[in-house]
Amino acid sequence: MEEPAIKIKKDIIVISGSSGLIGTRLINELAKKYLVIGLDNIGYPFPPITAECVCIDITSDKSMENAFERIRFAYGNRIASVVHLAAYYDFSGEPSPLYQKITLEGTERLLRVLQGFEVEQFVFSSSLLVYDSTKPGINITEESPVNPKWDYPQSKVDTEKILRSKRGKISVMNLRIAGVYSNEGDSIPITNQIQRIYENQLTSHFYPGKFDRGNPYVHLDDLIAGLIKAIEKRKEFSGMTTINLGEPETMSFIELQNEIARLLFNKEWKTYKIPKFVAKTGAWVQGLFGDSFIKPWMVDLTDDHMELDISRANKMLDWEPKHRLRTTLPKIIDNLKSDPQKWYKENDLKPPSDLKEKQSEK
Incomplete structure (x- = not known):
């Protein structure tokens, strides 16, 4: 393989959905230690300037292939972690083909291109909404039954199945995340x-x-801390690992x-x-x-x-939310x-x- 055009000593992190609320904050934190590449739609909004912006159409094979050829040419074949935040969601409740095109097929397309790289870790942002409802006083663990009740969580369940079957040798960290909020609101x-x-x-x-x-929530700052913990501990995991991230109250x-x-x-x-x-x-x-x-x-x-048992996050990621x-x-x-x-x-x-x-x- 040819030498990359740009020689760097930092590990490379690729983040999809990089201009969103979570992606923007995550990039600014990761850029302090890693070289971060932000994948996002063509045109505004763009990822933060602390990341290199690579525009893609997640519904296009050619666009995805071109984006990663650009990454390979510039930085080589090694990627420490791919954090996949891009997905479709809609509170209208109306069926939409975009769940299939963006969330399911987009993830499968991304995994397929990554098989040609040396990827240490793939982080998927799933949702606590995949779980069946419980009752006050009964906690949900990662082994609790799933029962998605509308299209958004159903798309996450279906994508998790794709990850299990299409990940190849890539280690997957499947994070089922509570509703995200911040000091400004953002929920x-x-x-x-x-x-x-x-x-x-x-x-x-x-x-x-x-x-x-x-329903449980998680502060944006705590979610970012959990994502960073997952990246930092990537060498400790293999196969596909599911972890809940949310507040225990x-x-x-x-x-x-x-x-x-x-x-x-x-x-x-x-x-x-x-x-x-x-x-x-x-x-x-x-x-x-x-x-x-x-x-x-x-x-x-x-x-x-829903209320959460977050003991796995505490044990495996050394993560405990600081906010409530x-x-x-x-x-x-x-x-x-x-x-x-x-x-x-x-x-x-x-x-x-x-x-x-x-x-x-x-």
Whole structure:
């Protein structure tokens, strides 16, 4: 094999989906130690300048092959880790061929090209949503049954099967990740719940599910730390290893509801349980008059519950989340109060017409 055009001593990390929330933060941290190559769509947005940008069309064999020929020419045949963050997701609940084209076939295409390289590790960003629901007090482990209930987690389960059969000799770290949030928000379910209460929307006072159920989350900083741990410990693993990353404490819906209201208005929020058929009808009607976050299909999932056993992450990766959603909520709410317009924009939320008046009231 010919010598690479650029001789470097740093290990090479390749990250797909490199311009996203997770990819951007991960690249900036990894660039302190590694040479990072960011794979992303052609055109804006681009990965951070701390990474070399290699544009690809993940649905094209030719584009994928050209991208990795470019990497081989410049840096050679050795890649320490490929962190695969690129995937399709859509909260509308509508079926989409993009799950197949991007998440499944895109991953298979990437694995196929990597067989021609010396790759130490492939990190896949899966989701805790692949698991079957549990009950309060019953933890989910990596051996718990899977039961994806909509297209996004189903695409993750199907892609995990591809990884098992198509990885060749590449070691795979399959990380099933909880919902990601940050001090600014950056979590669609959390920020929408905050928005409904902040605006005193009628829907903020009604809920069709069991109040004591909820889902785990993980702070962006802790997720980045977990990904870095997985990369640093890559030589300790072989085959395919699945590890859950999330906080060991799950806040229930009503705990979140009341804590958000306390932080915003210093009072308990009046919340009433309604039948599921009423909630579905209401969500459908709202959808007629705007792009409401709450969709009829979500109503069936309101009784679902997950809480995590993260002992494997602790043992294998020496990872323990330093943050908790409960103690980060005050920072998220403070950011909203201090600059509502900025908070709405950063969280891609449609502001109410009286947002300026709300800001002046604070």
